[in-house]
Amino acid sequence: MPQNKKEGLFFTTIVCFSMVISMSAYNLLLHGQFSLSNLFGGLVPGFIVAFIFDVLVVSSPAKKIAFALPVNKEKNIQMIIAVSSCMVLGMVFFMSMYGVIMQFGFTENFLSYYIGSFTKNLIMALPLQLLIVGPICRMILKMSRQSSWLKETNN
Template sequence: MPTNKRESFVYSLIMCFVMVFWMSMYNVGMNAGAFNGEIIKTAWVGLPLGYLCAFLLDWFVVSGPAKKFAFKLLPEAPSTLRMVLTISTCMVLPMVIFMSLYGSIEVLSHTHQWNQLFIMWGTNILKNVIMALPFQLIIAGPLARKIFRTIFPVGTIVA
């Protein structure tokens, strides 16, 4: 886990990339009804804007309140695993809500069926939380932490 603001910033960059790219492939694949090279290409093309949106939401909107809420749920001296799982869960849920809205708006900007916004958003929240939470806890979180600590061993990013 990051230990200061700079580490949190770099870790967030890595985590957002992993989550946004995977969830973009998942959502494009769900809408297309298939998973193939074209899905990966479409997700990659849409990645920069989705990544920017997710990072800004994570850094400026979700992270602070989610961590405060997580620490209210945790006991006085939680284990590292419990802290990671609690914070990750508290981060994923609001990010799914915001990014599902982003995805709905992105799709509707092409179809112009704006009367479907709330139905699509609600449906996307359900579909995305089913994928995002386990993916974050089992794959993306450990992968991002491994990448982060491989590139930046403890103490190499000075506060």
């Protein structure tokens, strides 16, 4: 877990980027529209939207909810699972809405499209975050701590 603001920003950025590229590929595949040009064409706007939602909307309430859950806060793995799960729920809620709006706009079928999108995205995003992206990004964070650029200075 991040230990200072630089680490927090770095960790948020790599997790957000990893989830956006993975979930974008997944959704393009689901809709039969996968190509590298489609993937990379939507990557920057998707990342910007996801990063803003993550930092400004989802992170704080997700952490408050996770810390209020009846988990053993002394066990790091339980807190990682709780925080990650709450983050995924919040991000899937907003990013599914973003995806439906970008794909279909606000139509009379918006709610049915949204519910379908939310369900399919949650089924993919939760295990992706808990089993692949989260552990890899925590490993990258741990390795990056060995370099001096993430350490906070008092300058």
